[in-house]
Amino acid sequence: MKNSLRLLVLLMVAGVLPAQAALKVLATTPDWGALTTELGGERVNVYVATTALQDVHRVEAKPSLVARARSADLVVATGAELEVGWLPVLIQESGNSRIQPGAVGYFEAASALRLLEVPSKLDRAMGDIHPQGNPHVQLDPHNIAAVAHALTAKLSALEPAQAAYYAARAQAFDARWAEAMHRWETRAAPLKGVSVVIMHRDQAYLCHWLGLNEVASIEPKPGVPPTASYLGQLVTKLAGTPPKLILLNAYNDAKPAKWLSERVHAPAVVLPFSVGGSPEAKDLFGLFDDTVNKLLAAQ
Amino acid sequence: MLSLRPMAALLALALMPAIAGAADEVSALRAELQALKNEYGARVDALEARIQQLEAAPAMPPSAPPPDTPAQKSSGGASAFNPAISLILGGSYTSTSRDPADWNIAGFPPSGGEVGPGERSFSLGESELTFAANIDPYFSGVLTAAITGDNEIEVEEAFVRTTALPDGFTGKVGRFFSGFGYLNEIHAHAWDFVDQPLAYQAMFGGQSRQDGVQLKWLAPTDLFIELGAEAGNSGYPATRDGSNGLDAATLFAHLGGDVGDNTSWRAGLSWIDSKAQDRAGGIADAFGTALFDSFTGNAHTWVVDGVLKWAPSPRRQLKVQGEYLHREESGEIADSLRVLLADDYRSTRSGWYLQSVYQFTPRWRMGARYDSLDSGTPHYTLAPDGLLSASPDRVSLMLDWNPSEFSRLRAQYDWDDARDDGDTDRILRLQYLYGIGAHGAHKY
Numbered sequence: 116m117k118n119s120l121r122l123l124v125l126l127m128v129a130g131v132l133p134a135q136a137a138l139k140v141l142a143t144t145p146d147w148g149a150l151t152t153e154l155g156g157e158r159v160n161v162y163v164a165t166t167a168l169q170d171v172h173r174v175e176a177k178p179s180l181v182a183r184a185r186s187a188d189l190v191v192a193t194g195a196e197l198e199v200g201w202l203p204v205l206i207q208e209s210g211n212s213r214i215q216p217g218a219v220g221y222f223e224a225a226s227a228l229r230l231l232e233v234p235s236k237l238d239r240a241m242g243d244i245h246p247q248g249n250p251h252v253q254l255d256p257h258n259i260a261a262v263a264h265a266l267t268a269k270l271s272a273l274e275p276a277q278a279a280y281y282a283a284r285a286q287a288f289d290a291r292w293a294e295a296m297h298r299w300e301t302r303a304a305p306l307k308g309v310s311v312v313i314m315h316r317d318q319a320y321l322c323h324w325l326g327l328n329e330v331a332s333i334e335p336k337p338g339v340p341p342t343a344s345y346l347g348q349l350v351t352k353l354a355g356t357p358p359k360l361i362l363l364n365a366y367n368d369a370k371p372a373k374w375l376s377e378r379v380h381a382p383a384v385v386l387p388f389s390v391g392g393s394p395e396a397k398d399l400f401g402l403f404d405d406t407v408n409k410l411l412a413a414q
Numbered sequence: 415m416l417s418l419r420p421m422a423a424l425l426a427l428a429l430m431p432a433i434a435g436a437a438d439e440v441s442a443l444r445a446e447l448q449a450l451k452n453e454y455g456a457r458v459d460a461l462e463a464r465i466q467q468l469e470a471a472p473a474m475p476p477s478a479p480p481p482d483t484p485a486q487k488s489s490g491g492a493s494a495f496n497p498a499i500s501l502i503l504g505g506s507y508t509s510t511s512r513d514p515a516d517w518n519i520a521g522f523p524p525s526g527g528e529v530g531p532g533e534r535s536f537s538l539g540e541s542e543l544t545f546a547a548n549i550d551p552y553f554s555g556v557l558t559a560a561i562t563g564d565n566e567i568e569v570e571e572a573f574v575r576t577t578a579l580p581d582g583f584t585g586k587v588g589r590f591f592s593g594f595g596y597l598n599e600i601h602a603h604a605w606d607f608v609d610q611p612l613a614y615q616a617m618f619g620g621q622s623r624q625d626g627v628q629l630k631w632l633a634p635t636d637l638f639i640e641l642g643a644e645a646g647n648s649g650y651p652a653t654r655d656g657s658n659g660l661d662a663a664t665l666f667a668h669l670g671g672d673v674g675d676n677t678s679w680r681a682g683l684s685w686i687d688s689k690a691q692d693r694a695g696g697i698a699d700a701f702g703t704a705l706f707d708s709f710t711g712n713a714h715t716w717v718v719d720g721v722l723k724w725a726p727s728p729r730r731q732l733k734v735q736g737e738y739l740h741r742e743e744s745g746e747i748a749d750s751l752r753v754l755l756a757d758d759y760r761s762t763r764s765g766w767y768l769q770s771v772y773q774f775t776p777r778w779r780m781g782a783r784y785d786s787l788d789s790g791t792p793h794y795t796l797a798p799d800g801l802l803s804a805s806p807d808r809v810s811l812m813l814d815w816n817p818s819e820f821s822r823l824r825a826q827y828d829w830d831d832a833r834d835d836g837d838t839d840r841i842l843r844l845q846y847l848y849g850i851g852a853h854g855a856h857k858y
Contacts, residue, residue, distance in 0.1 A: 170728040177678040178638030178670025210582040
């Protein structure tokens with residue numbers, strides 16, 4: 116009896132130890148998951164709630180996610196209402212006080228950024244607009260760098276004893292990232308001013324970063340799928356000044372872009388959009404390498 | 415190796431744009447950089463580019479949020495803490511082949527509540543108004559009021575929920591939809607069909623609300639395991655008995671998880687103990703003669719529920735759900751003059767539904783549902799011989815169009831045999847549902 120009790124205690128200790136060894140992180144998108152892994156290394160155990168092939172607006176608070184939220188030490192979200200349809204329910208159902216908004220275990224990437232396209236007027240007649248600005252921030256690597264700083268501060272706040280570890284990793288990441296950004300920006304220089312048609316506002320940061328000239332959007336309004344007549348008008352509008360590229364994301368429905376592509380004689384480029392959106396986009400570096408490569412190859 | 419030190423210092427400085435503003439420091443760094451450049455070639459190029467960028471664009475201070483985020487821009491003063499408000503507008507057009515006034519579920523006592531196909535022709539549905547906000551660091555509160563087409567205001571839910579209990583516990587107090595089964599907690603505007611399955615209509619008057627307390631616990635496992643208990647007073651099959659005690663207790667357990675990236679599931683088992691005191695409404699025999707008029711006793715209900723969702727692409731989803739409800743009642747029955755007819759009354763009733771909804775494009779969904787009930791026959795001393803059990807059933811088809819997340823137009827056609835008299839009621843319903851205000855987040 117005594118032995119089995121001892122064994123039980125041992126098992127419990129063994130069960131608790133790994134939990135203390137790594138921070139359990141629930142990241143809402145693959146990009147924040149990848150960034151947390153870059154910054155946290157082996158001190159974080161990251162679970163990503165969505166894949167690059169999902170539309171992050173339309174995710175459900177499914178039981179597996181509630182279960183992950185229950186034991187998470189940290190939630191890494193985009194914020195700016197990107198996850199408004201499911202993350203609040205997830206956090207509410209989790210019974211986990213550490214990850215409630217405002218608690219130390221809750222992080223929003225948008226809190227470290229100045230968002231583009233903050234609407235001056237809020238009206239849903241304008242489509243799926245986000246009051247705090249465009250939340251699809253990950254396709255500008257400068258945003259990734261800024262979020263990395265804030266996220267490092269968050270990780271250190273959660274584990275003050277490991278602050279030096281996180282600072283060292285952040286430094287290493289920042290150096291590699293700065294170098295990579297320089298590489299991307301040098302290579303992508305010819306893309307400046309190239310006219311593109313975008314699918315949804317989630318490509319706005321990419322256009323802003325590379326100086327792509329966005330001439331039209333396949334969605335008439337954010338979140339509103341195009342009708343045949345709208346696409347017809349678009350062809351007429353673009354006839355005089357055809358765009359060089361049509362951009363769409365791995366998770367998008369390719370049909371409208373392909374249709375437009377044939378009529379305006381511009382290639383439709385499928386971009387990974389998120390880590391995991393293409394075989395090459397294995398991590399954040401791969402995401403931008405592949406995005407720049409695909410744009411250069413197509414134009 | 416020593417020459418790495420100035421590198422590290424440089425990096426540290428590059429990491430702290432707050433002090434990058436000091437122009438003289440930047441020029442000093444630039445001098446050092448020049449020296450290192452010969453040694454480190456391309457890598458230093460990158461660093462210089464970074465410093466130039468920090469000099470040129472101090473617009474992005476990463477460690478501090480921008481001073482004018484919209485959250486802070488929102489109107490201050492007394493209204494700054496206003497709760498999130500959302501409003502659902504709904505209504506329908508109904509056409510039935512039989513008079514809805516004589517609609518009933520054969521073999522089941524009347525459950526009250528919102529049952530049946532409703533009024534013919536156009537009618538206003540419930541306008542559902544929800545207020546929700548955190549109360550303080552420990553509690554959040556929700557009120558959902560339904561303004562009915564009959565110009566009444568009904569409190570659907572009004573509860574306070576804990577947000578700071580440790581170890582996976584969440585408590586609720588107030589009026590709330592009981593957590594048993596799958597559909598019971600889901601608000602009407604989020605249903606996949608115009609109405610609730612017959613089993614819910616027959617056994618809970620549509621949906622069961624609890625005035626009381628709920629405690630839920632979520633296990634710290636990757637498999638979703640949720641256990642819950644409720645105590646309080648609820649509606650049918652329970653009645654308020656005027657005592658200081660409770661008339662309903664509920665226990666439930668839910669499990670859930672994923673199969674691959676595209677499939678998720680949840681399954682549950684619930685048990686509801688309800689007490690009834692002089693509950694009005696009996697059942698009739700095959701000739702329409704009432705067997706009894708009121709019931710006093712206990713009802714034990716088991717609910718088995720399951721839901722599976724499969725999303726092969728972001729634009730398509732298949733959802734299959736089903737529930738089985740089983741109730742045993744035992745106690746006393748009395749006639750309309752409250753004369754005791756039997757004290758050994760026992761009945762077993764059950765019902766189930768299976769439904770499937772397929773979203774085949776982002777805006778269109780179609781669905782089918784089958785309902786089936788079994789009334790069983792009551793047993794008691796002096797029960798008439800030859801009592802027949804009833805087996806009401808119904809088939810429903812649904813098609814809805816969702817121009818956006820906030821609007822839905824739906825058509826539903828039912829072949830309704832709830833009366834179980836061989837004369838099928840053909841019901842067509844056209845429904846609209848619109849949401850304004852705060853973006854609601856839906857349960858699984």
